[in-house]
Amino acid sequence: MQNTNGFKLIKGERIIDAKGGEVLERGAILLDGEQIIAIGREEDVIPPEGAKVEEIVYENKTVLPGLVDCHVHLNGIGDGRKGDQLNLLPDEVLTLQSAKNARTHLFSGVTTVRDCGAKNSTTLRLREAIEMGITVGPKLVLAGRPMAIIGGHLWWFGIQATGPNECRAHVRQLVKEGVDFIKITASGGSTGTSIPLRPSFNLEEMSAIVDEAHKFGKHTAAHCTNSQSMINALDAGIDTIIHGVYNEPDGDRSYRADITERIVEKGVFLNPTIHQSRERIWQLEEKSQNENLTLEEIDELNITKQNHEERIEEVSKMWDAGVKIVCGSDSAWANYKMGRFQADINSHISIGMSPMEAILSATSLSAQSCCVDDQVGTLEVGKNADILVVEGDPSKNIDDLWNIVDIYQNGELIDRGNYI
Amino acid sequence: MGYKNVFKLIKCSDLIDGTGKRPIKDGAILLDGSKIKSIGKESEVVPPEGAKVELYDYSNYTIMPGMIDCHTHNNGFGDGRLGEELNLLADEILTLQSVRNLRASLFSGVTTIRENGPKNFTLINLKKASDDKLLLTPRMLICGRPLSIIGGHMGYFGSEVTGIDEVKAETRNLIKLGADYIKISATGGSTQTSFPYRHSFNMDELIAITEEAQKFGKLTATHCVSSQGIVNSIQADVDMIIHCMFKEPDGSNKYRPEVVDDLFQKGIYINPTLHVVRSTIWRLLHKKEEIGLTDHEETLLDSRQRDFEIHLKNCTKMIDNGLKLITGSDSSWSSYQSGNTVYETECLNIAGLSNMDSLLSVTKEAAKSLGVYDIVGTLESGKEADLLVLNKNPLDDINNLWDVKDVFLGGMLVNRGSEKSLKSIRQRRPSLN
Numbered sequence: 140m141q142n143t144n145g146f147k148l149i150k151g152e153r154i155i156d157a158k159g160g161e162v163l164e165r166g167a168i169l170l171d172g173e174q175i176i177a178i179g180r181e182e183d184v185i186p187p188e189g190a191k192v193e194e195i196v197y198e199n200k201t202v203l204p205g206l207v208d209c210h211v212h213l214n215g216i217g218d219g220r221k222g223d224q225l226n227l228l229p230d231e232v233l234t235l236q237s238a239k240n241a242r243t244h245l246f247s248g249v250t251t252v253r254d255c256g257a258k259n260s261t262t263l264r265l266r267e268a269i270e271m272g273i274t275v276g277p278k279l280v281l282a283g284r285p286m287a288i289i290g291g292h293l294w295w296f297g298i299q300a301t302g303p304n305e306c307r308a309h310v311r312q313l314v315k316e317g318v319d320f321i322k323i324t325a326s327g328g329s330t331g332t333s334i335p336l337r338p339s340f341n342l343e344e345m346s347a348i349v350d351e352a353h354k355f356g357k358h359t360a361a362h363c364t365n366s367q368s369m370i371n372a373l374d375a376g377i378d379t380i381i382h383g384v385y386n387e388p389d390g391d392r393s394y395r396a397d398i399t400e401r402i403v404e405k406g407v408f409l410n411p412t413i414h415q416s417r418e419r420i421w422q423l424e425e426k427s428q429n430e431n432l433t434l435e436e437i438d439e440l441n442i443t444k445q446n447h448e449e450r451i452e453e454v455s456k457m458w459d460a461g462v463k464i465v466c467g468s469d470s471a472w473a474n475y476k477m478g479r480f481q482a483d484i485n486s487h488i489s490i491g492m493s494p495m496e497a498i499l500s501a502t503s504l505s506a507q508s509c510c511v512d513d514q515v516g517t518l519e520v521g522k523n524a525d526i527l528v529v530e531g532d533p534s535k536n537i538d539d540l541w542n543i544v545d546i547y548q549n550g551e552l553i554d555r556g557n558y559i
Numbered sequence: 560m561g562y563k564n565v566f567k568l569i570k571c572s573d574l575i576d577g578t579g580k581r582p583i584k585d586g587a588i589l590l591d592g593s594k595i596k597s598i599g600k601e602s603e604v605v606p607p608e609g610a611k612v613e614l615y616d617y618s619n620y621t622i623m624p625g626m627i628d629c630h631t632h633n634n635g636f637g638d639g640r641l642g643e644e645l646n647l648l649a650d651e652i653l654t655l656q657s658v659r660n661l662r663a664s665l666f667s668g669v670t671t672i673r674e675n676g677p678k679n680f681t682l683i684n685l686k687k688a689s690d691d692k693l694l695l696t697p698r699m700l701i702c703g704r705p706l707s708i709i710g711g712h713m714g715y716f717g718s719e720v721t722g723i724d725e726v727k728a729e730t731r732n733l734i735k736l737g738a739d740y741i742k743i744s745a746t747g748g749s750t751q752t753s754f755p756y757r758h759s760f761n762m763d764e765l766i767a768i769t770e771e772a773q774k775f776g777k778l779t780a781t782h783c784v785s786s787q788g789i790v791n792s793i794q795a796d797v798d799m800i801i802h803c804m805f806k807e808p809d810g811s812n813k814y815r816p817e818v819v820d821d822l823f824q825k826g827i828y829i830n831p832t833l834h835v836v837r838s839t840i841w842r843l844l845h846k847k848e849e850i851g852l853t854d855h856e857e858t859l860l861d862s863r864q865r866d867f868e869i870h871l872k873n874c875t876k877m878i879d880n881g882l883k884l885i886t887g888s889d890s891s892w893s894s895y896q897s898g899n900t901v902y903e904t905e906c907l908n909i910a911g912l913s914n915m916d917s918l919l920s921v922t923k924e925a926a927k928s929l930g931v932y933d934i935v936g937t938l939e940s941g942k943e944a945d946l947l948v949l950n951k952n953p954l955d956d957i958n959n960l961w962d963v964k965d966v967f968l969g970g971m972l973v974n975r976g977s978e979k980s981l982k983s984i985r986q987r988r989p990s991l992n
Binding site: 216229230231232234235236238239260261264265267268271273274554555556557558559 | 649650651652654655656658659662663666680681684685687688691693694974975976977979980983984
């Protein structure tokens with residue numbers, strides 16, 4: 140046999156392969172090096188005769204694919220600071236922070252992340268360093284710098300493009316540098332100079348970006364915090380809509396069933412980033428247990444709560460309408476630190492998903508949206524052995540995803556005590 | 560009582576305070592925040608009445624000050640690659656490698672380092688991130704970048720300067736960027752465009768640098784792998800000589816007792832970097848053992864072994880002459896990886912320092928040589944609580960410094976991670992020798 144690392148036979152009380160079917164009771168997975176070569180009921184998974192096999196038995200535990208977080212900002216610190224401040228840090232510091240976040244997320248069970256916007260070449264350098272063995276991290280699906288208009292959301296990460304030609308040139312440059320997909324800020328956002336209730340790129344620019352990306356086999360994801368930006372993104376042929384908030388230019392929140400219908404029709408993924416605001420609610424509520432909130436904080440708490448409720452209602456409708464909703468934390472943006480992806484998975488329960496559906500949204504479906512489903516996201520023959528082992532049964536109680544026992548990355552057990 | 564802080568009371572079997580005094584049996588240290596409040600025999604160290612106290616019982620262990628490594632290259636890999644190759648990597652990569660090295664040092668018990676030569680802004684920005692508490696590192700004293708002549712040693716890191724005005728301007732620039740001291744390549748070195756057996760800066764340039772540094776209260780240190788660099792450094796009033804190799808322009812070895820006398824008279828510290836020479840020998844011996852050596856490598860091994868013997872002998876003479884030899888590893892330069900500082904202390908021990916003096920070379924004397932003796936280097940009331948808990952007493956055997964149980968940095972117990980990851984830092988001794 141052409142086997143260098145030896146076989147591993149992982150047996151679990153339950154296996155969730157994340158293909159959408161039933162939980163497999165008393166299952167086993169056979170690994171050859173970094174690959175899954177067999178999976179099934181314990182008695183059906185038999186290593187080749189005479190092969191050296193390391194057997195690992197997880198009694199009373201659940202084995203599932205490593206989690207796939209389709210929306211992170213590795214540069215972020217998650218201490219509430221605005222991007223307008225964050226981007227002022229030198230590239231070296233942002234790279235260090237990215238390495239720290241990557242490690243934290245990996246050790247929390249996330250074996251693949253899609254980074255939706257970082258400054259200059261910081262995340263690309265991080266990937267190089269991981270490949271060199273300097274530091275550890277999940278598999279990285281990278282946008283590099285996001286595409287923004289002048290003054291648009293995330294412009295300070297390095298790209299402000301105007302006109303189809305410039306847009307195409309930037310996409311080509313990013314592809315040349317090795318990015319995996321193109322992130323577009325199709326509306327304004329928290330960036331001070333941007334206008335969140337209005338679209339940013341014109342349709343011809345959006346189309347140029349998406350066409351150019353697709354030409355090279357790269358997918359696209361657009362930040363959209365208003366309805367018009369979603370329409371533009373859909374018209375341009377976008378692959379994932381991020382946030383997807385139904386805001387009108389005057390700030391009115393009115394649900395647009397017609398747009399939802401188009402999202403479903405076109406099979407576009409939605410990454411609603413529901414927990415981001417709830418994390419802040421939790422923080423303020425926790426703070427109020429021990430000390431009095433300031434007047435500003437009380438206002439912030441009330442507004443955030445109201446927004447969050449509206450958001451749940453909106454996304455629930457989209458889920459009911461059949462939108463492919465994928466889980467992406469948006470950490471470590473704003474107040475959401477990395478290593479807490481499970482909180483975002485949990486938030487999918489509040490829009491009506493079953494625990495199993497929430498798991499799929501954070502594994503197989505999320506991997507599909509990141510175009511890495513040929514390698515990760517499910518436990519099946521031929522896929523990378525990125526495997527999570529947890530205490531309990533997350534298909535019944537989603538919060539069992541927090542109870543990490545072991546994590547395998549490419550077939551290797553991760554040393555979660557490695558801080559070097 | 561109105562004590563807000565929770566005090567930490569640390570008890571141990573042998574307490575080495577690092578002043579040079581004999582260890583205190585059944586000692587104790589009381590910490591208030593990051594600082595040492597009191598230290599002495601267990602019976603004498605009593606927390607204030609009513610104060611909250613957290614107890615750390617190390618009754619079977621030895622405690623000593625955290626180690627201070629006066630010479631690191633955190634950008635480096637310690638895998639034998641040349642500086643020229645290292646320099647080709649992106650700044651972000653070098654920064655990530657640096658933090659890896661810094662953690663390796665910290666986890667091995669080094670609580671203060673002085674950085675001797677990184678590229679561009681890598682360590683300047685890394686120190687900012689550490690100051691902002693974005694990551695945990697040892698205390699850092701940085702040079703920013705080493706000053707070099709055009710084509711001189713480590714010139715590729717970003718500070719090549721010529722003439723009095725330029726050297727002064729770059730000294731000011733580095734200080735503006737946050738340099739804690741000024742590192743100068745006073746001779747060539749392993750940099751291929753440099754001349755190791757010749758001095759680099761002219762006398763007037765060297766003096767201009769040291770004067771400018773002294774004006775701002777900054778220390779200076781010169782890289783000297785040949786004698787003229789040492790002579791010039793003495794004349795320019797440099798505070799520390801690094802390597803301190805006695806070589807003539809033709810490459811021949813000639814120990815210079817009169818130069819050593821001058822070094823002694825002026826109280827200049829010496830950082831002889833013995834193990835970095837030995838690290839190449841060890842790398843080659845490992846290779847010899849595993850796959851064998853080429854003719855070229857055999858020649859290199861012979862020559863390095865000769866260099867090491869000669870340098871070791873010179874170090875013994877310098878010790879006998881009363882010079883202060885300080886532990887500074889030079890890792891991760893050449894084949895010497897961070898987290899293995901003790902190999903250098905061991906070399907000084909072999910050269911003739913007593914176990915106590917070897918220990919002081921990596922604590923008290925190192926702190927003095929770096930100008931941080933008021934903060935660290937000994938365990939005394941008022942100083943920062945940087946300390947090591949060791950399984951065995953290093954005064955019995957200096958290699959007991961390897962056997963670290965716990966590390967405290969500024970009063971905080973450092974989470975050093977898994978045994979497996981700690982083992983991965985350690986470089987092996989060759990079985991051939």
